[in-house]
Amino acid sequence: MANAADAHGHDAAHEHHPTAGTYWKVGIILTIITVWEVWAYYIPSLVASRIFIPMLLILSAVKFAIVVMFYMHLKYDHKLFRALFTGPLLVAMATVVGLLFLFGKVAVRLAA
């Protein structure tokens, strides 16, 4: 790898960095989703409906994924970093789901 280092002198992994324009676009998308989330919070009929919680969970998951992929540039970086992040994240998600089950939180929501 050392031989392949480019003349600009920065990390080879940074070659495919998105441009500033992409970052702005991502920022706008994140803002739109945030506005959507807060807007939904103020519509009582939506809050009362069954789709409210799943919708919010999906929206925040999308935001989460966008920041991780573009701002933390996991989409463009070495696959090792992707593994180092998603592995622990999966264990963490499994743990929280397991705990909510054990404390009777998930069952309640399924029954509702």
Next chain:
Amino acid sequence: MATIAMPGRVEAAAPARPAEPTGVWSWITTVDHKRIGTLYLFTALFFFVVGGTEALVIRLQLMKPNMGIVSADMYNQLFTMHGTTMVFLVIMPLSAAFFNYLIPLQIGARDVAFPRLNAFSYWVYALGGVFITAPIFLSLAPNGGWFGYAPLTTTAYSPTLNIDFWVIGLQILGISSLAAAFNFITTIINMRAPGMHLMRMPIFTWMSFVVQFLVILAFPVITVALVFLLFDRFFGTNFYTIAAGADPLLWQHLFWIFGHPEVYILILPAFGLVSEVLPTYSRKPLFGYPVMVYSGILIGFLGFGVWAHHMFSVGMGPIADSIFSLTTMLIAIPTGVKILNWISTMWGGQIRFTTAMLFGIALVALFTMGGISGIMHSSAAADLQQTDSYFVVAHFHYVLFGGAIFGIFAGVYHYFPKMTGRFLDETLGKWHFWVFFVAMNLTFFPMHFSGLLGMPRRIYTYDAGQGWELFNMMASLGAFLQGAGMLIFFYNMWRSYRQPATAPADPWGAPTLEWTIPSPPPDYNFAKLPQVTSRYPLWDEKGREAMIQHRAGDRIPSAEELHIPMPKSTAKPFVVALFMTCMLASLIFLHVEGMATVGILATIAFALAMVGTLYSWLLSPLE
């Protein structure tokens, strides 16, 4: 360790090997992974004596019915500290000693990725160990069990400082383990010699790799559980206050989410060591290397899905009980695969019964016994009969003593010549082994019976006539016999220290990279970085000669002569560790009447000192 005269082709003027720095200061400032490994080894052996002494007092107290050697309160402190010491101050650091010493050598690296962070980890461990151990002399040692179940450990039920020492001490030790884990993950990923791809990595390094991931995933959970307890005790929060609606199982769940991976953190390094020892003395490659690797990964991964098998008796309900029963039975499969692979490795090999090999074989046998009683616990129905009885004590001592400690001793006898250039005496070693083996079984086997006869754990005395007398007497005699075994071991070390260093680079005919360089290795390890072409480079017919970097009598040049840049010695990691430990230790004063202000001021002062030193560390170059 001054210069050592080597026979052979050495010119009179040039020393056979570069002089090593000596003196206390050189140890405080060292950033060499081998010297840090040595520090870990000796510190952990010191704590082994401490934890062993605690166990001997316990066994003396339980030798006969109604003994009065110690009070009930002191007994609580003794069994709490015995468990805490053995887990956090002995087995984990003994493993860390081998991580430090071996990982860079096995992957063909000159040091770890972050040498100064490595020194920091050691000093945090050593200082944290002193912090959590010292209070026993004031009868203030932790007394809530190594698992510290809340709400029992909240201020309402444990108002004294004992538990505060435990909470803060474990936080300190956790920082040490986490810092070391990030370091070794980076080292193993990024510092392997050319050609050392993952499936050529020595199995000890592989198991260590898995363990580091268990550490970074499990330790944050206990950190959070301990923060809750600390806040409950110091700031009046309600995490474990049942009267405020808290769930009495919260601590147990968080603790065992950490606690079960922790047992793999304790055992996998020993598995790795034994997987180096058995092939070497059988002169056969490890049977099913890829299966060994995958089963190690699988054990690590499944280890996060079995935690509630420690809680069958709390009434989680049939669904949860069944799921955790199943996952626990499942995890026995990759573990059993390892046992089979070890046996198959020895099968048909040219076995040499050295001390290391004896310890390795004993691990296979004793761990299997501990594993079988473990599978018995995986059935929730059976577990209800066994839980909190001496049967469980027998189980986990077979796993952790017969497993982890025997594996580590296999590693000690195997690697002692590499680490010191000196052999341990084989005759004394075999005495040590046989005394240990007999004593171990004498101590822990009878506990199966006393447990099934209903003897509960953690009781400080018992009445006669319940059928427990004989088993307790046997266990106590066995414990003292173990002490005798340790004396043989220490005498062996002392004898070896007084003898000349004669160990060649590869005294056992072992196959991996660490045996291609001098014993003990020079500070830079590898004069030239090895080019790895196989899993067992020194057992290759072709290419073997090219791998050997040192032959008897060769002069060992210094790093300067070879133009190898070495990290500079520095006391900064030690100072940062010291300030950080003091910062966390000062929190104790928050619980001392009228000292709260002093505690806060001291904490802030040490925090500022720590951050200042940290900046100075970060801004100074490594080399």
Next chain:
Amino acid sequence: MTTATLTADHGHTHGAGGAATPEHQPHHTTLGLDHRKIAIWAFIGSECMLFISLISTYLIYKGKSLVGPYPHEKWTDPNTGETFNAILNIPVTSASTFVLLMSSLAMVLAHNAVINRTGKAKWWLLTTILLGTGFLGFQAYEFTSFVHEGLTIKTNLFGSSFFTLTGFHGAHVTVGVLWLCTLLAIDLKRGLKPEDGLIVDLSALYWHFVDVVWIAIFTLVYLIP
């Protein structure tokens, strides 16, 4: 605390084509990656477990408090007859969420400016720092107003788990602000060059991770009743 130590041993390795000087051969690395970047990703993985433990506890204790104030509902003290409003202030927190989100945008632009030599790095770093500090300001306002309204860390399970979770997050933001201030100081002193992209990247990864945690907290704690 470990965060900062991760960047400790710079100079030991220079990833592919790093700042290797002729008399100082770059150390061998297996993947051509910088040690520090691997370590920070491992650290972030570990932090996932830290925050998931805090979040799990918050969710487990949701609705379990025996006394108010509550996050989303009114509560009347049966002893005094005093009424407490639902305590979470969604407008303010929405604003602070937006501020933190924008700080992430400023952070990537700072990194972009460093590796592309646009000369604007210090302004974007400063913007990130100001937005981060702004978030902390919102949090300080939120905490003090909660205390005035009768919710402390001792009041009930909600108070304990809420203040601990968001307090841990705030502590992470504080560390991030200090880290970025250090980078800004370096930039003002000698100017950050494209070779320094990596050290900016390390702080940026940490900063975005802290932002991502807030995205989860905002939904799970504030928006879902």
